[in-house]
Amino acid sequence: MxxxxxxxxxxxxxxxxxxxAGEKAGPRRRFFDDRPASIALMLILLVAGISVLxxxxxxxxxxxxxxxNISSAPTPxxxxxxxxxxxxxxxxxxxxxxxxxxxxxxSVLTGAAIGIALGSLAGYFRGAVDTAVSCLxxxxxxxxxxxxxxxxxxxxxxxxxFIPMVIGATSWMETARLVRxxxxxxxxxxxxxxxxxxxxxxxGIVIRHLLPQALLPVTVSATVGFANAMLMESSLSFLGxxxxxxxxxxxxxxxxxxxxxxxxxxxxxAPGLMIFMICLSFNLVGNGIKRALAPREQ
Amino acid sequence: xxxxxxxxxxxxxxxxxxVSIVGFAFLHLAPGGPAGVMTGNPKVTGEDLERIExxxxxxxxxxxxxxxxxxxxxxxxxxxxxxxxxxxxxxxILERLPATLELMFSAFVLAVIAGxxxxxxxxxxxxxxxxxxxxxxxxxxxxxxxxxxxxxAIYLFSLKLGIFPAGGRSALGTGGSPAxxxxxxxxxxxxxxxxxxSSWARYIRDGLLEAFEGEFIRTARAKGLGERAVILKHxxxxxxxxxxxxxFMQLPTLFTGAVITETVFSWPGMGRLFFEGLQRxxxxxxxxxxxxxxxxIILFNLAGDLLGMAIxxxxxxxxxxxxxxxxxxxxxxxx
Numbered sequence: 162m163x164x165x166x167x168x169x170x171x172x173x174x175x176x177x178x179x180x181x182a183g184e185k186a187g188p189r190r191r192f193f194d195d196r197p198a199s200i201a202l203m204l205i206l207l208v209a210g211i212s213v214l215x216x217x218x219x220x221x222x223x224x225x226x227x228x229x230n231i232s233s234a235p236t237p238x239x240x241x242x243x244x245x246x247x248x249x250x251x252x253x254x255x256x257x258x259x260x261x262x263x264x265x266x267x268s269v270l271t272g273a274a275i276g277i278a279l280g281s282l283a284g285y286f287r288g289a290v291d292t293a294v295s296c297l298x299x300x301x302x303x304x305x306x307x308x309x310x311x312x313x314x315x316x317x318x319x320x321x322x323f324i325p326m327v328i329g330a331t332s333w334m335e336t337a338r339l340v341r342x343x344x345x346x347x348x349x350x351x352x353x354x355x356x357x358x359x360x361x362x363x364x365g366i367v368i369r370h371l372l373p374q375a376l377l378p379v380t381v382s383a384t385v386g387f388a389n390a391m392l393m394e395s396s397l398s399f400l401g402x403x404x405x406x407x408x409x410x411x412x413x414x415x416x417x418x419x420x421x422x423x424x425x426x427x428x429x430x431a432p433g434l435m436i437f438m439i440c441l442s443f444n445l446v447g448n449g450i451k452r453a454l455a456p457r458e459q
Numbered sequence: 460x461x462x463x464x465x466x467x468x469x470x471x472x473x474x475x476x477x478v479s480i481v482g483f484a485f486l487h488l489a490p491g492g493p494a495g496v497m498t499g500n501p502k503v504t505g506e507d508l509e510r511i512e513x514x515x516x517x518x519x520x521x522x523x524x525x526x527x528x529x530x531x532x533x534x535x536x537x538x539x540x541x542x543x544x545x546x547x548x549x550x551x552i553l554e555r556l557p558a559t560l561e562l563m564f565s566a567f568v569l570a571v572i573a574g575x576x577x578x579x580x581x582x583x584x585x586x587x588x589x590x591x592x593x594x595x596x597x598x599x600x601x602x603x604x605x606x607x608x609x610x611x612a613i614y615l616f617s618l619k620l621g622i623f624p625a626g627g628r629s630a631l632g633t634g635g636s637p638a639x640x641x642x643x644x645x646x647x648x649x650x651x652x653x654x655x656x657s658s659w660a661r662y663i664r665d666g667l668l669e670a671f672e673g674e675f676i677r678t679a680r681a682k683g684l685g686e687r688a689v690i691l692k693h694x695x696x697x698x699x700x701x702x703x704x705x706x707f708m709q710l711p712t713l714f715t716g717a718v719i720t721e722t723v724f725s726w727p728g729m730g731r732l733f734f735e736g737l738q739r740x741x742x743x744x745x746x747x748x749x750x751x752x753x754x755x756i757i758l759f760n761l762a763g764d765l766l767g768m769a770i771x772x773x774x775x776x777x778x779x780x781x782x783x784x785x786x787x788x789x790x791x792x793x794x
Contacts, residue, residue: 300474300477302708302711303474303708303711303756303757303760304474304478304711304753304756305711305714305715305749305752305753305756306711306715307711307714307715307718308482308714308715308718308733308748308749308752309478309481309482309485309749311718311733311734311737312482312485312486312737312745312749313485315485315486315489315737316485316486316488316489318489318490388601388602392602392604392605395604395606395607396604396605396606396715396719399604399606399607399719400718400719400722400734401738402737412604415604415606415607415610418607418610419610419723422610422613422614422618423618426614429610429614430607430610430611430614433604433607433610433611436604436607437599437602437603437604437607440601440602440603440604441598441599441602441603443602444598444601444602445598448598
């Protein structure tokens with residue numbers, strides 16, 4: 162499988178390594194045989210699709226106000242009712258999905274970039290660099306990260322670009338460890354020596370030859386990381402330090418939820434249900450990929 | 460062992476200092492500042508504001524401000540006074556700490572018992588319907604926003620069913636009988652425990668499944684031990700250890716959860732104190748709580764590692780002095 166992913170595997174667009182001829186049921190097949198995981202994947206794609214195409218599914222704007230229907234219960238006009246300002250809840254759920262998914266995606270991207278960079282530095286150069294990076298990982302794992310995250314987010318004042326950066330900057334450790342240990346395993350492989358003797362520089366070896374082989378574990382951790390990023394964003398927003406309204410995210414739609422519990426429970430519960438559903442789906446997909454790759458371990 | 464302890468202690472100080480520098484920098488990035496809160500008052504003039512800032516030393520360069528704070532905290536062990544209440548931060552924290560520890564400890568115990576049970580059952584009944592149902596339960600715990608779960612719990616058990624109170628640590632004016640305290644504790648502790656419970660259950664399950672493959676289990680079975688004894692005495696003992704180190708590593712998670720749970724359930728603990736301080740830009744309070752929780756986490760981690768080393772001599776103590784470095788497995792960063 163290593164040979165396959167070195168050659169043709171890298172060219173494949175997807176998450177899964179190519180299925181070599183000898184294996185009857187390849188990882189891709191095993192993944193789709195896992196019913197919860199494949200249903201979860203479809204659910205994610207469905208929600209993402211509907212959110213992106215939101216204007217097709219709702220006649221209202223994300224911040225459109227219906228003054229005659231404030232905090233209304235579900236009616237034919239407003240499928241899920243309206244919030245305390247008279248904005249259509251269903252519409253805001255759809256648009257909120259766009260921003261929630263985008264923020265989580267950017268957070269994961271930031272975290273993965275930091276993790277891959279530090280992990281490959283540590284795994285490739287070893288020695289003092291590795292010691293420094295390992296110390297940094299241990300450091301981040303042993304402090305109350307969320308408290309610092311809250312302070313940083315309060316400084317950001319809800320900036321759309323800053324929040325994902327802050328979340329990413331506090332959730333790269335797992336990726337860094339994975340990349341580091343994978344690269345250490347690969348040290349001394351013949352093709353690495355071959356590439357080096359052909360004059361490929363360090364960056365070329367890491368990027369072209371080593372990193373592609375660390376891609377799978379990183380994908381699994383990024384999938385689970387997506388759920389964590391969404392949970393973090395929603396917690397920040399609930400506490401009032403996340404993305405600021407009127408831009409809707411599922412998290413900040415819940416910032417008033419406590420006050421709304423009595424008057425309009427739907428408004429207090431629906432966004433949380435979406436977060437829960439999507440996070441559960443991402444965790445199931447992550448689990449599914451892990452299981453598809455290493456069927457014996459489960 | 461002594462070298463390990465000394466090394467660990469040597470790492471603790473720079474760690475806490477580094478965290479405090481980062482916290483300090485971010486706090487000062489936020490617009491406003493402690494005196495900024497007063498600009499809302501029309502009676503406070505610009506001159507008053509300048510006077511207040513110079514009284515507090517807020518007009519000095521940031522590095523100087525940090526060094527003053529540093530000297531006060533790390534040399535005189537004094538966290539200073541709150542900008543909002545004027546009280547000493549140490550006494551504010553000490554007042555709230557018992558409530559936080561009570562909540563965290565109950566959640567922890569609940570999670571360990573319930574999670575251990577779930578993990579054991581699903582490992583023994585591996586692949587069965589029960590195992591699948593339980594795996595959905597633990598997956599749920601990792602996917603649900605804690606604050607939202609708290610709201611659902613309040614809605615169901617307080618507003619609709621009226622079984623548990625919706626918030627606080629005891630009923631107003633009663634001083635709190637033990638029964639009343641437990642009723643108040645039940646919801647927040649259960650909600651807080653769920654995240655922890657999930658990862659604990661998963662690690663126990665994985666650890667047990669790994670242990671079942673071991674030769675010592677075959678030996679135990681071969682010598683005629685009952686299945687119960689095999690599981691409880693031999694397999695579980697080996698599964699608990701790696702899981703325990705991971706679980707101690709996840710203590711920061713519990714602090715995260717405590718901030719949120721305390722806010723949702725109006726629990727009078729350190730987490731809510733932190734949150735309110737952050738809202739009002741009470742820098743001394745926020746920094747004080749960050750330092751205290753970092754120290755607490757390091758302390759818990761150290762206790763966990765010492766416990767692990769005492770029971771399992773295979774754990775390598777040489778790797779690095781940093782907290783948790785002795786553990787063989789690492790936790791994923793779960794919120």
